[in-house]
Amino acid sequence: MSTVMRRKRDAEIVSPFDWMDRVFDEWMRSFPLREPFGFAWDRLGDGLIRVDEYRDGDTWVIRAELPGIDPDEDLEITVADGVLRIDAERRIEDRAEEEGYVRRELRYGSMSRTLPLPDGVTESDISATYRDGILEIRVRAPQRVVVEPTKIKVKKG
Template identity: 65%
Template sequence: MSSLIKRQRGTELATRFSRMDRVFEEWMRSLPMRRPFGLGWDWPGDDLIRVDEYRDSDTEVIRAELPGIDPEKDVELTVSDGMLRISAERRVEEKTQDKGYLRHELRYGGMTRTLPLPEGVSESDISATYKDGILEIRVPVPERTETEPKKIDIKRG
């Protein structure tokens, strides 16, 4: 399911709040503490995709850590309103035999990360590859041309 989907824009105000909510939620999940009152996130950060971001000449490179994931089935990349969203599903099963006991440890669930894209990026130029547990997304950044500020005349009312 490794595909890039452009979603339709909603109202601008709702989009801004939605964008802020996603960024704030992901920031909260990354904090090294438990949520109060036993409200989920017992293992903070498990559902947050860890990334490295850097600039390689005129390309922004995002490397997301996704070990044990089948990128064709379990990863979805979407672009909406200048934001890149990485969604993935993981299911890991570990069996350990110790002193005659057999223990099963399962870890599964969805993970997401939403990142802002540079201004002027064309969604059709974004590419992604997966190798050795790392999803690499390359975003060509267009050159910014500096324009002279345009003076606007002010009229007395």
């Protein structure tokens, strides 16, 4: 299980080092030698759900590639403590028979991804749809209340 770090968003200043940390963390999660035994070259990043993130007006959109997933049986999306978590279970079986030879390629496994949510987002601000192997999660940005600064009087003495 990986740790979740709060990412800076919107008006907050993001340094180039924050961006590089994020890129490095994502790269490390997909690195094949992270498997405990043997080499997993053929399973490059199987446990990582790859996503595209972008803004569409006031909505944050997350698109995840999840082919072969039954969203009713194999997909769970949860929100807790300002973090969105996507968990999926893949069961794909490919069978080919040719001149007395049978080849089976089974792919089973769980995948997950955790993404920090903007401050103030509630469960009612989130909706999800699944179509043609793509999960799309839309997070409506909370309305920000602009508070005028107030002056504090300084007393002498």
